[in-house]
Amino acid sequence: MSTKATFYHAGCPVCVAAERTVAEALDRSKYNVEIVHLGQQKGRVAEAEKAGVKSVPALVINGQPFHINHGADLSVLK
């Protein structure tokens, strides 16, 4: 069974670098990776917030939030 991993971003340069490098490096045979652009999918900001995401880019694996560098605070995406 694969583990759910969600990469939240907002299209910012910091986000793109993290997506291309970190999200890309996840083991797809074990993780079901979903990429969510919160700038385009504002309806999902609440879900990210609930998972503990404070800024983007962030990776939520197994419900745990990991903030990767810092692109933008979640508050500016609401």
Added chain:
Amino acid sequence: MSTKATFYHAGCPVCVAAERTVAEALDRSKYNVEIVHLGQQKGRVAEAEKAGVKSVPALVINGQPFHINHGADLSVLK
């Protein structure tokens, strides 16, 4: 050929969570993952700093630094 990925940490709780979840999720068939405890290997702090690491835990993939959440500043490990 596998890409070099180095996970720098200092044994802090934030570091351990990131190691178990993010470093663990990397695709080992594509990435050669090395785990470095900077508290125990102070001789490698300079190398991390040179790669752009400002705090731990951090993951350096292909020479690019990605800070994952925030455990401790690199300066306290010198």
